[in-house]
Structure formats: structure tokens, C-alpha cells
Amino acid sequence: MSTFNIDDKIHCLSDVKVLFDYDCKIVLGSEAKARIAKCREYLDNRMKTQTEPIYGITTGFGSLCNVSVDDKDLSQLQTNLVMSHACGVGEEISEEIVKLMIAFKVKSLSYGYSGVRVETVQRLVDFFNNKIYPVVYSQGSLGASGDLAPLANMCLPLLGMGEVNFQGKKYGGEEINEMFGWEPLRLASKEGLALLNGTQFMLAHSIWCIYQSKRLSALADKIAALSLDAFDGRIEPFTPGVHEIRPHSGQIATAEMMNFYLDGSELIKQPKKHVQDPYSFRCVPQVHGASKDALSHIEGVFTTELNSATDNPTILPDEDLIVSAGNFHGQPLAINLDFLAIAMAELGSISERRTYQLISGKRGLPSFLVAHPGLNSGFMIPQYAAASVVSQNKQLCMPACVDTIDSSQGQEDHVSMGANAATKCMKVIQNVEKVLAIELMNAAQALEFRRPLKTSPILEDFVAEYREYVPFIEEDQVMYTHIQRSILFLRNQ
Numbered sequence: 001m002s003t004f005n006i007d008d009k010i011h012c013l014s015d016v017k018v019l020f021d022y023d024c025k026i027v028l029g030s031e032a033k034a035r036i037a038k039c040r041e042y043l044d045n046r047m048k049t050q051t052e053p054i055y056g057i058t059t060g061f062g063s064l065c066n067v068s069v070d071d072k073d074l075s076q077l078q079t080n081l082v083m084s085h086a087c088g089v090g091e092e093i094s095e096e097i098v099k100l101m102i103a104f105k106v107k108s109l110s111y112g113y114s115g116v117r118v119e120t121v122q123r124l125v126d127f128f129n130n131k132i133y134p135v136v137y138s139q140g141s142l143g144a145s146g147d148l149a150p151l152a153n154m155c156l157p158l159l160g161m162g163e164v165n166f167q168g169k170k171y172g173g174e175e176i177n178e179m180f181g182w183e184p185l186r187l188a189s190k191e192g193l194a195l196l197n198g199t200q201f202m203l204a205h206s207i208w209c210i211y212q213s214k215r216l217s218a219l220a221d222k223i224a225a226l227s228l229d230a231f232d233g234r235i236e237p238f239t240p241g242v243h244e245i246r247p248h249s250g251q252i253a254t255a256e257m258m259n260f261y262l263d264g265s266e267l268i269k270q271p272k273k274h275v276q277d278p279y280s281f282r283c284v285p286q287v288h289g290a291s292k293d294a295l296s297h298i299e300g301v302f303t304t305e306l307n308s309a310t311d312n313p314t315i316l317p318d319e320d321l322i323v324s325a326g327n328f329h330g331q332p333l334a335i336n337l338d339f340l341a342i343a344m345a346e347l348g349s350i351s352e353r354r355t356y357q358l359i360s361g362k363r364g365l366p367s368f369l370v371a372h373p374g375l376n377s378g379f380m381i382p383q384y385a386a387a388s389v390v391s392q393n394k395q396l397c398m399p400a401c402v403d404t405i406d407s408s409q410g411q412e413d414h415v416s417m418g419a420n421a422a423t424k425c426m427k428v429i430q431n432v433e434k435v436l437a438i439e440l441m442n443a444a445q446a447l448e449f450r451r452p453l454k455t456s457p458i459l460e461d462f463v464a465e466y467r468e469y470v471p472f473i474e475e476d477q478v479m480y481t482h483i484q485r486s487i488l489f490l491r492n493q
Contacts, residue, residue, distance in 0.1 A: 035112025078192030088137030143418030160184030250292030330418030
């Protein structure tokens, strides 16, 4: 069983990789509990002497910030907040994303700036550790004041409301609490606001997206190397000296990987009749490398967010301050999710162009990569499919972060639309996986027409493993099943 200790600082993406493990458990350590308890004690003591209104604690929310609430109604105020804000629409998000949302909400609350009780955070931990995943929907968040609607849906079951997915079935919130012998939480002052304010919907998608992007970026280099060799391409564009005089780190790293994958290839050593290759082959270091550099920057931003408290108001016990501010605003994530979508879409775009070159009947390869074109359409239409997906990605890359719509009667007059950026980015990345899978189908097919010559030992092993999923196509077959198997192969890498 793997564990994720809430007390541990997150230094890089690999520190949260454990959360993707099916049997991962969260450990709410003693340091986190002490920070949470200290902040709650400070808030309770402050409220005994506070005469002025405190936003969201003794007042209404949003544009109702000037409406004071009686002490006897403060718990109901927080419950009402969760119920009224649970307005998610659209399709359900995956349990994998909900799991990350819970973990990151616990992490954010654990820093001791949110004023929640230990038992409230522990209930979230209990949900995570028992694989109880609230039903959360993909639409409804403006990305400021955080992810209000999806987080409200996520937290309803803590109060005995809403729905959860558990062991493949749906249960009502009251039912799941009874099943585990839990009393539904009765929220204390500030707790509903702390649960709902925050960037955890955006952040969960962000971490999923950057994790998958790094995996696909590495695979894109390997597949590009195979395509280059199958296309009878040239090795000279990957000469180290070329990249040392334009020393972008991603460009240099990509050129190194292309040389690494092609080391020992019989094909790459052949004398070439052509002077240069098309950009989609020759400029792999520049294009793949730019995406690598983007991913490196974006990972840093996401890691900072993982180490942050993002609800409001912020409680600073050591400074004796309760500050209504804006750490819930999703702009840092929104901008970088849009950036990530663009960076990954370019990997798909150049991949589809390599596929197009492979089927074009050039350099001794048969048209559409079949022995008898005409009678057979061969790999004609997989390229169509890739082109369609690439075109959709271009449409999805319209930035979400540049949009904003007033809400809460103008009190919340600039929002990030980061949740839309997040769900959009996820679709782009899923699409890139499809495009790379189609390129790999074409590259492996083209390689067979170069026999008996071989590519490098590394790539020969790669193709041999691939052939356990997708066969060489001699005559026309139903192709969508092979595309699906190609996608599965990439997911298992």
C-alpha cells in the first residue's frame, strides 16, 4: 500500500505520482493536525471578541458581504452555502480526477490558514482512503471564487447529501454515511467557505494533464525517431553543434533523444539521395523542444499551487489577521492550462504531418503503405482521422483565460474561467494521444517496407512489442480496432 503524507512538502510532480496508485492512502500527520487545530482555536477565540463583521464567517457571501448573520445561525449559514452552491452541470468527471480533488483539498486545508476543524479534514481523508468518490460535474465553475460549484458537489456527501460512487455503484450521501457509521458533519463557522473556496477542480485537472503531457512528450520523441527512419530521413539535423548555437534546453534534449533512439540503425546510415527532409522531420528538436520547455515552466507553476492555501478569507494566526483577499483566483492555473493545451496540440500537429508524409508514396514507400494500392486503401483514412482530431485541437486551443463574465452582482467582476481551460486542456491531451497512436501505426507499417534493413535495437524492440498489439497490414482490414489497440499500447508504456 502506498501513502501520501500530508505533512510532506511537494517539490516536483513525482512527489504526487503516488496519488494515481489505486491503493494509495492519505496520512494526515501530527504536524498538519497541529496547524489545523491552532488556526481553528485562533478563529474561535477571535470570534468571542470580534465586534466588526468578518466576511463569510459572520456575513453573507459575494455581493451579500455586507449582510450580517446572527451567531446562532452561523452553522446553518455554512450548510446553506454548500447546498446552494452545488450547481454542477454537464457530464460526471472521472473518479481519478475526484480522487485528486479530495487529496488537494486536504493538502490546502492542512497548511493551517483556513479555520477548519481537524475532524472536518479527517472526514475528507476518510472518503479518500475508503475510495468514496463524490459525484462531481464538469461544468459550473468560473475559476474564481475558486471552483465553487464542483467543490460544493464534492462536499455535499460530508453533510449527508448529494451522491457518491463507491465500488461501482451510486449511493446517496446519507446512505454512505450510514454504511460507514459516520454522523454527517455539522459545519462550524467558516468551514463551508473553506471547503468551497479553492482551486482544487482546476488543480486536479492540471496535475492529470501535466503528468500525461510529460508521458506523451517522451513518447512523441520515440515515435518521431521511428517515423524518420522509416521515411529514410537524415540524421544531420540532430547534430549536437547545431543545437548548441541555439541552446534552448528542450531543443537540445530532443536532439539528444533522437540521436539516442537512432543509434545503431542500419537505415539511418544508408547514403541518402535527398538533400534535406520536410520540416515535420527536420524540425523535431525545435518543435518538440519548445513543448518540453513549456511543460517545464508549467510544472513549476502547478507545483507552487500544490503547496498553497487557496481559500478565503485567509486566517493568519501568527499575525493576528483575518484577511479577505483573492487566493482562490484561478488565473495562474488558467493561463498555464491554456499554454499547456497549445504546447501539446503542437505535438499532435507535427505528428499528423509526419503521418501524411509516410503515406504519400515518397522515397520508395508505396502509396498509403500497402503493397497493392488501388485495390486497397491501406492507411489513407487513419490520416484523415488524425487530421480531424488535430483540427479539433486547434479549435480547443482558443484560450479560456482571456474571457471573463461578471457574477454576484458585479462583486466578482473578473474571473479566470480556469475550469473551462482545465477540461479543454484534458480533451486536447487525450486527442494528442490518439494522433501519436496513428503515427505509430504508420511508422511501424512503413518500417516493414525497408526490410531486410533494420532500425536501431531500441526501436526494433519497441516495434516488436507494438506488434503484440497491432499487426502488419497486408490487405485492407477494419482499422478502427487497430487504432484503439495502438492507443492502448501507448497507455501501457
